[in-house]
Structure formats: structure tokens, C-alpha cells
Amino acid sequence: MNVLLVDDSRLARNELRHLLQAFPDVQIVGEAKHAAEARTQVRELRPDLLLLDIHMPGETGFELLASLDVAPHVVFTTAYDEFALRAFEVNALDYLLKPIEAHRLAAALTRARAKLQPAAPSASPPSSPPEEVASTPLTEHDQVFVKDGDECWFVRLSDIRLFEINGSYTQIYFNQHRPLIPRTLQHLEQRLDPRVFFRVNRQQIINLKWVENIQPWFSNSLKIQLRGGPEVEVSRQQSVRFRELLSL
Structure with a gap:
């Protein structure tokens, strides 16, 4: 290059x-x-x-x-x-x-x-739409451009505490802002560092470094309080993964 x-x-x-x-x-x-x-x-x-x-x-x-x-x-x-x-x-x-x-x-x-890099020829169409193809993996130190209507931000991923499905968009929680972006959680999960960002249920991904408090919840699941809010409920299956991930 x-x-x-x-x-x-x-x-x-x-x-x-x-x-x-x-x-x-x-x-x-x-x-x-x-x-x-x-x-x-x-x-x-x-x-x-x-x-x-x-x-x-x-x-x-x-x-x-x-x-x-x-x-x-x-x-x-x-x-x-x-x-x-x-x-x-x-x-x-x-x-x-x-x-x-x-x-x-x-x-x-x-x-x-x-x-x-030239695209490799393919006889069959891609399995997912272009906007859902994962790109370069991101670390918590990376900054990303976020635009919601007329407002825009250049935000470091370490400052984002929560990604949450909101209709056909994903809502991002950082500082006091709650912008919406046209991305699915599946797309974001593929790009985010799994050592920092954890999929707690079908609708939310949290930044583990923003966890303030963890409590036992129903059916052996967990409830997590994030610094600056909100509370999130971890599904039973993901609660098992969460315990394994953070155990010695």
C-alpha cells in the first residue's frame, strides 16, 4: 500500500x-x-x-x-x-x-x-445484506462516528455502557445521550471486543467495565446495575455464560 x-x-x-x-x-x-x-x-x-x-x-x-x-x-x-x-x-x-x-x-x-483489496468473485449472492456484513473488529479504545438526525458525535467505545434494541434501530447509551443507529445487535456483536462487551439477552449488549452491581434474579438468572443506569436483566442462558466468563 x-x-x-x-x-x-x-x-x-x-x-x-x-x-x-x-x-x-x-x-x-x-x-x-x-x-x-x-x-x-x-x-x-x-x-x-x-x-x-x-x-x-x-x-x-x-x-x-x-x-x-x-x-x-x-x-x-x-x-x-x-x-x-x-x-x-x-x-x-x-x-x-x-x-x-x-x-x-x-x-x-x-x-x-x-x-x-479486490472483492473475490462469487456465483451466489451474499448471505446477508451489505449493511450487516461485519467490518474491522473494534477495541474499546476506538472512536466511532454516531449520527442521529441532525445531531452527531465522535465517541470512544469505552464510554458506551449499553446497546439496546429500539424498534428496528439500536439505541446507544453514553453520557446523557441516547442516539439511535440503523444497526442490529448481531452486527454490533460481531464488531465489538467480547472481552469488554457482553450480550446479556436478545435485546441488550453491555460494557462490562460499566457494571456497578450484580444481583441474583429469578430462575438462576442475574440482574445488573450499570453505572449511570439502567438496570438490565441477564437471560438464564447468558447468566451461565456471564458466570463462566468472570470466574477464576
């Missing part, structure tokens, strides 16, 4: 070079200090991926993308979190906040590889 670094900070580019040494399949084909230089290099070098800063002298990273006839895949690298919504509106693969953490960069590169 050929990568072009675009950042007006030499220190930031050097840090990315250092982090990318851990990925032998990644080749840095060039560096650019501003949009005009990057535009020339994109045309001449045809990189697969841009690691792109937003604030640069002259044009911003968004203005650079708007000026390209054919743009590579993009991962934004920035010190500002307020541009997350706009970044995903231009189909960025990821949005990394400086200082960039190695595991976040690794996850972004995994997404880029998945985009660059």
Missing part, C-alpha cells in the same frame, strides 16, 4: 514515518507540506492512501480533496476533533487525533487494506 503524507509539520510527518515502520506492507512514496505540493504528488505518484492534515498554510485538507479529479482513500490526521462530521461526509476512512496512537493507526490501515 503506497501512502502519501500531507502535513505542514515536519515533526508530525516524522512521527508518522516512525509509526508506519511497524507495517511492512506500507510504503511511503512521498511527503507534502501543503495542498499545492500534495496535488502535484497525488497526480505523479498516484498513492493508494493519503494521511492528510486539515489545517495547513493556504488550502485546507478539505479544499485539497475538493480540487482533485480522482482522490485516493483518505485518513485525516489532525489535532482538532470538531471536523469529524465533515470528514465522514467526504468518505474519509478514519479520523485520527494527534498525538496519533499506534493502535488507532493500525485500525485505519486495516480499513484501507479492506478498501484496496
Whole structure:
């Protein structure tokens, strides 16, 4: 995978070079200090991926993308979190906040590889609709983009205490917010780290690190109080799994 670094900070580019040494399949084909230089290099070098800063002298990273006839895949690298919504509106693969953490960069590169890998031919249709195909596994340290109507958030998974079915949507509990997303629990369960997120019943997945209190309940089941609420009832079958998971 050929990568072009675009950042007006030499220190930031050097840090990315250092982090990318851990990925032998990644080749840095060039560096650019501003949009005009990057535009020339994109045309001449045809990189697969841009690691792109937003604030640069002259044009911003968004203005650079708007000026390209054919743009590579993009991962934004920035010190500002307020541009997350706009970044995903231009189909960025990821949005990394400086200082960039190695595991976040690794996850972004995994997404880029998945985009660059040609799909294998298949004689039969997929067994599930595209929106239900599991993508790159997520850790509790990952941040995800959540949009509900006109509101949007860039939230770390460790801050989400509960996923709960609400009609044909899933409701997410973090801070005082309760947005709805068009995803099933089955899809989320495939993507979330099972060491942190546990399916307590058919309708709810909890973050184990938000468990405040556990009580015996009917028919050898359990009831769990989450910090900040609510209470959730663990099905009898999942209560057995819960005890096994958390026992020595």
C-alpha cells in the first residue's frame, strides 16, 4: 500500500514515518507540506492512501480533496476533533487525533487494506445484506462516528455502557445521550471486543467495565446495575455464560 503524507509539520510527518515502520506492507512514496505540493504528488505518484492534515498554510485538507479529479482513500490526521462530521461526509476512512496512537493507526490501515483489496468473485449472492456484513473488529479504545438526525458525535467505545434494541434501530447509551443507529445487535456483536462487551439477552449488549452491581434474579438468572443506569436483566442462558466468563 503506497501512502502519501500531507502535513505542514515536519515533526508530525516524522512521527508518522516512525509509526508506519511497524507495517511492512506500507510504503511511503512521498511527503507534502501543503495542498499545492500534495496535488502535484497525488497526480505523479498516484498513492493508494493519503494521511492528510486539515489545517495547513493556504488550502485546507478539505479544499485539497475538493480540487482533485480522482482522490485516493483518505485518513485525516489532525489535532482538532470538531471536523469529524465533515470528514465522514467526504468518505474519509478514519479520523485520527494527534498525538496519533499506534493502535488507532493500525485500525485505519486495516480499513484501507479492506478498501484496496479486490472483492473475490462469487456465483451466489451474499448471505446477508451489505449493511450487516461485519467490518474491522473494534477495541474499546476506538472512536466511532454516531449520527442521529441532525445531531452527531465522535465517541470512544469505552464510554458506551449499553446497546439496546429500539424498534428496528439500536439505541446507544453514553453520557446523557441516547442516539439511535440503523444497526442490529448481531452486527454490533460481531464488531465489538467480547472481552469488554457482553450480550446479556436478545435485546441488550453491555460494557462490562460499566457494571456497578450484580444481583441474583429469578430462575438462576442475574440482574445488573450499570453505572449511570439502567438496570438490565441477564437471560438464564447468558447468566451461565456471564458466570463462566468472570470466574477464576
